Amino acid sequence: MTLLARALREAVRARALELGFDAVALGPAGPPEHGAAFERWLDAGYAGTMRYLERGRAERLDPERLLPGCRSVVAVAQSHNHPDADPSWRPVARYARGRDYHDLMRPRLRELAGFIREAAGPPVRCRAAVDTSAVLERDLAARAGLGWIGKNTNLLSPALGSYVVLGVVLTTAALEPDARQPDRCGTCTACLDACPTGAFAGPYVLDARRCLSYLTIEHRGEVPAELCGSVADWVFGCDVCQEVCPWNRKAAPAREPALAPRGAFPPLEALLDVDRDAFRARFGASALTRAKRAGLLRNAALALGNRGDARAVPALRRALDDADPVVRGAAGWALERLAARPAAAP
Ligand code: SF4
Numbered sequence: 001m002t003l004l005a006r007a008l009r010e011a012v013r014a015r016a017l018e019l020g021f022d023a024v025a026l027g028p029a030g031p032p033e034h035g036a037a038f039e040r041w042l043d044a045g046y047a048g049t050m051r052y053l054e055r056g057r058a059e060r061l062d063p064e065r066l067l068p069g070c071r072s073v074v075a076v077a078q079s080h081n082h083p084d085a086d087p088s089w090r091p092v093a094r095y096a097r098g099r100d101y102h103d104l105m106r107p108r109l110r111e112l113a114g115f116i117r118e119a120a121g122p123p124v125r126c127r128a129a130v131d132t133s134a135v136l137e138r139d140l141a142a143r144a145g146l147g148w149i150g151k152n153t154n155l156l157s158p159a160l161g162s163y164v165v166l167g168v169v170l171t172t173a174a175l176e177p178d179a180r181q182p183d184r185c186g187t188c189t190a191c192l193d194a195c196p197t198g199a200f201a202g203p204y205v206l207d208a209r210r211c212l213s214y215l216t217i218e219h220r221g222e223v224p225a226e227l228c229g230s231v232a233d234w235v236f237g238c239d240v241c242q243e244v245c246p247w248n249r250k251a252a253p254a255r256e257p258a259l260a261p262r263g264a265f266p267p268l269e270a271l272l273d274v275d276r277d278a279f280r281a282r283f284g285a286s287a288l289t290r291a292k293r294a295g296l297l298r299n300a301a302l303a304l305g306n307r308g309d310a311r312a313v314p315a316l317r318r319a320l321d322d323a324d325p326v327v328r329g330a331a332g333w334a335l336e337r338l339a340a341r342p343a344a345a346p
């Protein structure tokens with residue numbers, strides 16, 4: 001590596017950390033290594049109704065389509081590991097408890113892209129991507145050495161675990177790559193064994209149609225009846241396959257306060273009374289909007305049915321009059337579930 005290349009690489013790394021990212025790695029661009037596996041996954045129907053993945057198939061298989069002349073990838077991770085959150089947040093996946101991470105990361109990534117353009121000099125071009133662009137970020141981040149893709153399909157960083165969100169800057173600058181991380185899952189199968197819905201078709205292969213992260217966030221309409229009980233009390237996402245991962249036990253806590261939850265999450269009964277305006281006012285700045293009002297209320301109703309506490313009956317009865325049929329259906333399911341429970345001993 002020339003002195004100039006090393007200086008550029010270290011300057012990019014330093015700027016990324018200065019901007020608040022918790023880890024950064026530089027890697028080559030080019031088609032992602034798991035492109036063929038991604039195509040097999042799509043063709044098997046494992047993406048469910050996430051049709052945007054099919055629509056962006058070609059772009060995801062070649063970053064060059066998003067940024068012609070792309071030569072390098074700068075991958076960053078932002079930890080959202082705030083382990084001492086108020087227990088009321090338990091039904092919400094950790095990444096969604098604070099501010100919407102897209103809003104936090106997008107301006108930072110753009111700033112990093114601007115820095116790379118300036119440091120590398122013209123005619124270097126850059127493009128920032130965080131989750132919503134058609135890029136296989138996890139794949140590119142693993143190749144850059146940010147971590148490895150675990151059997152639970154999350155990217156695992158040795159220092160941060162998997163409670164991270166990812167972003168990338170694609171650039172036409174030729175940056176010296178970092179060393180890759182080996183797969184450290186070894187013989188462990190804790191995540192595969194713990195999944196409440198049997199969503200793993202095998203190690204490293206997730207059938208999203210059975211995954212609670214998909215069913216409670218991306219999926220519109222009713223949750224399939226055979227999986228309503230497995231929703232347990234999750235109302236947005238699911239962290240089970242990360243909670244059991246040994247790498248998360250020693251993960252460093254997050255230092256970004258914007259991703260920490262503020263106050264308490266509302267009681268699920270109160271959630272059932274939230275109208276459109278109240279939903280926007282309460283959750284508008286968070287990632288919870290992704291599930292939309294109907295999805296969140298549907299999940300809350302299912303969770304109340306699964307909790308088995310008869311005190312939820314009045315709120316569930318009111319939800320039978322909700323304008324949305326999906327909420328009404330979930331409330332009906334929950335009331336039946338509660339009615340079928342044996343009466344508590346006197
Ligand atoms: S997020 Fe939950 S449901 Fe989805 S694979 Fe992990 S443990 Fe299973």
Ligand code: SF4
Pocket residue numbers: 150151152153156184185186188189190191192241244245246247
């Ligand atoms: S639980 Fe075990 S197998 Fe699963 S991702 Fe973590 S280390 Fe890998």
